[in-house]
Amino acid sequence: MAVYQQQHSTHGTCDDPLLISSIPQPKSSTTSRTLTDVPKTVVPLVQSKIPGNPKPEHSPHYPNFEIDSNDDELIASRLKDTVWLLARSVHRQSCEQVPATVSSQSVTDPQVRTQHIPVWSAYNSIVCEATIDGSNAVDNVHTLPLINAPAHEWPSLTTSLEQLHNLNGTICSGPVLVWLDMDLYKRARKIPYLDPQFSEMTIESPGQFHTVLCGLRCLGATLESSGLDQAWVDADLYSSVTVVQILNEKHHNRAIDANQITLQVLFDLWIGVFFEHHPTLRQAIYVALHELTDVFKDGGDANSVQQKLLTLTQSLDLTKHMDDFDRANDKYPMYKLARMYMKQVMNLLQFLRGT
Numbered sequence: 001m002a003v004y005q006q007q008h009s010t011h012g013t014c015d016d017p018l019l020i021s022s023i024p025q026p027k028s029s030t031t032s033r034t035l036t037d038v039p040k041t042v043v044p045l046v047q048s049k050i051p052g053n054p055k056p057e058h059s060p061h062y063p064n065f066e067i068d069s070n071d072d073e074l075i076a077s078r079l080k081d082t083v084w085l086l087a088r089s090v091h092r093q094s095c096e097q098v099p100a101t102v103s104s105q106s107v108t109d110p111q112v113r114t115q116h117i118p119v120w121s122a123y124n125s126i127v128c129e130a131t132i133d134g135s136n137a138v139d140n141v142h143t144l145p146l147i148n149a150p151a152h153e154w155p156s157l158t159t160s161l162e163q164l165h166n167l168n169g170t171i172c173s174g175p176v177l178v179w180l181d182m183d184l185y186k187r188a189r190k191i192p193y194l195d196p197q198f199s200e201m202t203i204e205s206p207g208q209f210h211t212v213l214c215g216l217r218c219l220g221a222t223l224e225s226s227g228l229d230q231a232w233v234d235a236d237l238y239s240s241v242t243v244v245q246i247l248n249e250k251h252h253n254r255a256i257d258a259n260q261i262t263l264q265v266l267f268d269l270w271i272g273v274f275f276e277h278h279p280t281l282r283q284a285i286y287v288a289l290h291e292l293t294d295v296f297k298d299g300g301d302a303n304s305v306q307q308k309l310l311t312l313t314q315s316l317d318l319t320k321h322m323d324d325f326d327r328a329n330d331k332y333p334m335y336k337l338a339r340m341y342m343k344q345v346m347n348l349l350q351f352l353r354g355t
Contacts, residue, residue: 045147046162048154050194077353079319080124081346083309085267087117090289092268116297120260124353127306157188158198165201175200179355181207208355209252215348216255220247222341228262237261263345266338274325281316288312
């Protein structure tokens with residue numbers, strides 16, 4: 001693992017690059033140092049009072065926890081993804097109709113074939129809600145000083161949690177949300193019950209990466225031998241070896257991309273049949289979708305246009321019509337499999353948005 005420092009145009013780096021590795025470095029390397037030569041800026045460890053590997057005397061209790069208590073927010077979030085899928089689908093259909101309507105322009109012209117609705121992550125970044133001063137919210141990512149000790153030891157964990165609590169206290173009050181890998185999470189959950197001073201400092205949660213891998217494993221089980229995995233190979237999207245890695249959640253980024261692409265393809269097929277049964281909905285929503293496309297193409301306030309589109313879909317009861325359409329076709333096995341897969345991918349997108 002390499003740790004990089006931001007290069008400043010005038011002052012240079014604060015310190016030489018640091019390479020953390022257990023592999024001996026060649027003598028000719030003058031800019032690399034091993035973990036035994038960590039700079040003096042390392043955080044001193046807090047003396048932990050927790051000995052060995054004890055177990056808490058009692059389990060946590062959450063009397064106010066309720067399942068499905070935030071369903072309204074989840075439904076609103078899913079509707080945003082539905083609007084994104086609709087916008088990309090409608091724009092792809094308009095691109096396919098260009099050669100028949102604009103014969104004087106080349107089919108390969110980038111302005112004709114370009115998908116102006118961005119991919120899922122970029123779309124959500126652009127249409128995110130503005131802050132109080134009217135500007136878009138931007139996350140600043142920084143790294144904390146290194147702790148020269150194994151991560152799983154109690155002094156390392158207590159030091160990290162205390163540093164995060166002190167850092168959070170300079171900005172706002174209350175506990176700080178901490179994401180940890182599963183092994184560290186299980187140990188960190190014990191700390192408030194073994195050392196009471198940490199009881200109100202942090203809120204621990206399992207790391208997003210491993211949770212997403214579990215979701216990808218479920219998607220792989222759904223896709224395996226369904227024909228969709230072979231379609232990736234036949235379409236020259238991925239090789240057969242890469243498909244096996246995707247199904248077995250061995251390649252995170254490609255698995256996310258493959259499932260998003262497959263979701264859009266299935267949605268295009270599904271929404272076409274849906275609108276054949278609901279032509280009035282198509283006419284009402286297509287105008288707003290083209291307006292959203294024009295905003296992304298020419299520049300403008302995409303957030304306000306999306307809010308208008310969300311209000312329109314709610315007034316048309318679009319989600320209710322889609323649910324009724326699913327129930328009417330639930331007797332067909334292939335339809336049921338495709339819709340189950342699409343909903344699984346959309347649930348995974350909700351988790352990615354929330355974390």
